[in-house]
Amino acid sequence: MNHRVGVLLGIAAVALLLLPQVASPTVLHLAVIVCFYAFLGQAWNILGGYAGQFSFGHAAFFGIGAYTSTLLYLHLGVSPWLGMLAAGVAGMAFGLVSGFLSFRYGLRGPYFALVMLAFAEMLRIVAENWGAVGGSVGVLVPLLGSAPLQFQFASKRSFYYIILALLAGATLLVWRIGRSRLGYYLLAIRENEEAAEALGVNAFRYKMAAMAISAFLTAMGGTFYAQYLLYIDPEITFGTTVSIEILLRPVIGGAGTVFGPILGSLVLTPFSEIAKSLFRGFIGVHLMIFGAILVAVIIFLPQGIMGLLDSLWRRYGGGGGAR
Numbered sequence: 001m002n003h004r005v006g007v008l009l010g011i012a013a014v015a016l017l018l019l020p021q022v023a024s025p026t027v028l029h030l031a032v033i034v035c036f037y038a039f040l041g042q043a044w045n046i047l048g049g050y051a052g053q054f055s056f057g058h059a060a061f062f063g064i065g066a067y068t069s070t071l072l073y074l075h076l077g078v079s080p081w082l083g084m085l086a087a088g089v090a091g092m093a094f095g096l097v098s099g100f101l102s103f104r105y106g107l108r109g110p111y112f113a114l115v116m117l118a119f120a121e122m123l124r125i126v127a128e129n130w131g132a133v134g135g136s137v138g139v140l141v142p143l144l145g146s147a148p149l150q151f152q153f154a155s156k157r158s159f160y161y162i163i164l165a166l167l168a169g170a171t172l173l174v175w176r177i178g179r180s181r182l183g184y185y186l187l188a189i190r191e192n193e194e195a196a197e198a199l200g201v202n203a204f205r206y207k208m209a210a211m212a213i214s215a216f217l218t219a220m221g222g223t224f225y226a227q228y229l230l231y232i233d234p235e236i237t238f239g240t241t242v243s244i245e246i247l248l249r250p251v252i253g254g255a256g257t258v259f260g261p262i263l264g265s266l267v268l269t270p271f272s273e274i275a276k277s278l279f280r281g282f283i284g285v286h287l288m289i290f291g292a293i294l295v296a297v298i299i300f301l302p303q304g305i306m307g308l309l310d311s312l313w314r315r316y317g318g319g320g321g322a323r
Helices: 002-022 025-050 059-076 080-103 110-129 156-178 181-191 193-198 203-229 234-238 240-253 260-278 285-300 304-317
Strands: none
Touching: 002 025, 002 156, 025 156, 025 181, 025 203, 025 240, 025 260, 059 080, 059 110, 059 203, 059 234, 059 240, 080 110, 080 203, 110 234, 110 240, 156 181, 156 203, 181 193, 181 203, 193 203, 234 240, 240 260, 240 285, 240 304, 260 285, 260 304
């Protein structure tokens, strides 16, 4: 099985590297968005999938990342490459604060999800009413054309390779976490936090670690988004829609698995782009469709697409599962 998986991964890697050479600009843009949401899904997966802390407010970290790098660039001239790291640190700092306030007082399940949603909404309202960050008008990043040192490129090809590298790094990190002591502790906490603590696992410490890593990566995604579209505002960075888009990919693909967020993004992102174009005059229709898909997946595929593939592999592959 390992040999087969290795061959399939090798073929997939070659195809992904060669894709920009044959893809049209539209297809390349779609590939960028697929990888982008898969990257954000991997970031959420560490906290929501492995640690079992279902967050409805990852837009908080995403927006912090987008605004941090953009404002550093516009006001201090800091390159967005460095701004991306600063954004990650800022997002991680907020994640540690919000995580401390949540986990220290025992919030979990729907209470934790709603608290994270409240944090994101709080930041959205602050950004909308704070003129120093552009208010509700948002912030426009000056177009420089081809300026690689300033994270701007004349072609989407460069953006594609950047987000592909970020996705590969995040996927490798998730894979390593899943096979480390941290990953085993997070899974134990997800399954039964009281039992894990009774066995000596410091649930608070490891949930905080998952929160820090997840927030750092999500904030980096915010920087990429800002540089790719060259415009941000409170609604498209801190809005509830962002949080929903982030968590849908790993939930539908298979939360707590290495490739779940990628499969979820491969399925949902093209569908989302098509739905947005078909229902352009009806804002939010694609989210309603997403909600219906999510309900169907929870009822019929509670372990997501990876769970389905895993069962098929067990039945027809003659092995111990596809995961």
